[in-house]
Amino acid sequence: MTRILYLEDSYLRETDATITSVKEDKYVTLNQTIFYPKGGGQPYDTGSMTKGQQRYNVIYVGKFSDEVSHEVDRPGLQIGDKIHCSLDWNRRYKLMRTHTASHLFASLLCNGTGALVTGNQLEEDKVRFDFNLEKFDKDTIQHYVDKANEFFKKDIPVKTYELPKEEALKITGIIKMAEAYPPDVPCLRIVEIVGVDRQADGGTHVKNLKEIGQIELLKTENKGKQNRRVYFKLTDQAPLTVSPATV
Ligand SMILES: [Zn+2]
Numbered sequence: 420m421t422r423i424l425y426l427e428d429s430y431l432r433e434t435d436a437t438i439t440s441v442k443e444d445k446y447v448t449l450n451q452t453i454f455y456p457k458g459g460g461q462p463y464d465t466g467s468m469t470k471g472q473q474r475y476n477v478i479y480v481g482k483f484s485d486e487v488s489h490e491v492d493r494p495g496l497q498i499g500d501k502i503h504c505s506l507d508w509n510r511r512y513k514l515m516r517t518h519t520a521s522h523l524f525a526s527l528l529c530n531g532t533g534a535l536v537t538g539n540q541l542e543e544d545k546v547r548f549d550f551n552l553e554k555f556d557k558d559t560i561q562h563y564v565d566k567a568n569e570f571f572k573k574d575i576p577v578k579t580y581e582l583p584k585e586e587a588l589k590i591t592g593i594i595k596m597a598e599a600y601p602p603d604v605p606c607l608r609i610v611e612i613v614g615v616d617r618q619a620d621g622g623t624h625v626k627n628l629k630e631i632g633q634i635e636l637l638k639t640e641n642k643g644k645q646n647r648r649v650y651f652k653l654t655d656q657a658p659l660t661v662s663p664a665t666v
Pocket of ligand 1: 518522620622
């Protein structure tokens with residue numbers, strides 16, 4: 420099994436690894452990985468693997484049969500190869516900021532209106548949210564965006580840890596997706612915006628709300644009788660920089 424480094428430390432941008440399998444000259448599994456595979460509403464990471472002077476671009480990462488599979492752009496990698504992995508950090512860090520921002524926003528909106536999230540997709544430049552909310556107008560959504568932006572000015576840490584599933588499910592709001600129920604595992608990974616929100620989640624997040632910057636509302640849409648769609652994005656304001664880490 421691959422050791423999942425992005426769950427242990429989402430700030431790891433580089434690591435050494437050993438190739439444990441190669442299929443069709445382009446689908447590679449590793450003994451450990453920093454690459455997040457597409458899933459849970461968060462897009463896959465991109466980056467590169469280098470073997471000696473040879474560079475292979477990682478163009479897609481997915482999870483298949485419970486293994487993280489990295490697709491590279493050309494043949495040449497072999498089982499047993501020692502390689503060095505690097506993330507496209509600009510893309511990943513933006514996704515981390517957006518992901519944590521979307522948890523905070525959903526928490527404020529759901530707690531304030533009683534809505535449940537019916538869909539959520541992060542993209543590199545924006546985030547899409549679907550809610551089942553009967554009464555809906557742009558001012559209400561803008562109100563929660565403004566409220567979220569107040570939180571992003573505060574020094575509030577974000578922690579991740581595991582809880583036994585039974586204990587986790589007693590926490591109100593831990594599952595925000597209307598139809599999601601937790602996978603068949605004994606423990607759930609919890610992402611906690613300290614004092615504000617806890618959600619079961621397997622994605623990558625920033626360590627502090629201050630890193631997010633600010634968000635702006637792009638669009639609101641009606642999608643059927645109760646479904647509402649909201650798009651927002653990070654503003655261009657630069658977040659705090661963080662120091663690199665390697666394993
Ligand atoms: Zn999430």
